[in-house]
Amino acid sequence: MDIAALIAWVVTALGGFYMLGTWIQRGGIQQQQSGTSRLPAPVVFGHFALAAIGLVVWIIYVVADKSALAWTSFGLLLPVALLGFVMLARWIPVYRDRATAGTAPAAGMAPAAATAAGAEGVVPAERNFPLAVVLAHGLFAVVTLVLVLLTALGIGGS
Template identity: 40%
Template sequence: MRFATLICWLVTASLGAFMLHAWLARGGLDRERVKPGGLPPQLVFGHACAAVGGLLIWSAFLASGVRPLAWAAVGLLMVAVGLGLCTVTLWTPYPAHKPGERRPAAAPDAPKPGQQPGEQPGEQSGMQPEFSVTDEMIAQLMANPALPRGPGPIRPNPAVLVPVAHGFAAIGTFLLAVMSAIR
């Protein structure tokens, strides 16, 4: 199980190195520095350094068999996972509006979904307001069923597959490392 952890860690590090290289080659570091609220470079490089440091300590554990080295590697892996989750959280484009952009507020006199034009907000017209949006969507789908897509299967975006694979490999690495350190 120790060597399976090493292999999984190497796969994770390889995917991470690929993403870091692509980010640096496309000017990601410069873009993030000039963007207000951009991703701090310390976060990205701290994540990478913690992961590589843990990998080196894990390799020392495999060579020597000293159990505290395994737990030190797991500790660095926990730091790397935490920084990786922070990176993903900051990079995820949610909410969809731009920072500082205000969404238009609904007019106070406008009826809510499912509310009749002359109806008071506290009254109910036979339909519960919580389900009115869902009911409207279902009725709309029943009236206009979706047209079949064009020929060919839906193809995944490869740019999304690498970070997803990196995340799943990191989860596997962490689980294998903890189980190996316990044994």
């Protein structure tokens, strides 16, 4: 089960790397000053850093098979999950505004789209996250959390 958790964690990380790269490339860091991005940089980078540290600890656990490392990884995943839910809650309105903007009349921008785009017409960087990537990242994150917990509890062997 530890290898299954490792695979799920790596797949989750790939989706996270894609979204982080998209957010940075589309100006997410610069949008912090204007308030255009709804994702605070400390939350984004805290989520990334804790998840990366947890993954490294998990890899060491897989090699060393020390129970304390499994529990440490699980402990690191809890704030990672909390930060992930915070970002999801802040991303949902941006996604909804994108859907509303897509159905706006050709003559002008819908009020919701104008609000989401900000006063300067700048689109939040996180609006570029594909729904499939967000959903897959979340699904694999939940699977990872459950597998790490079950492994730390000694259920299913290691």
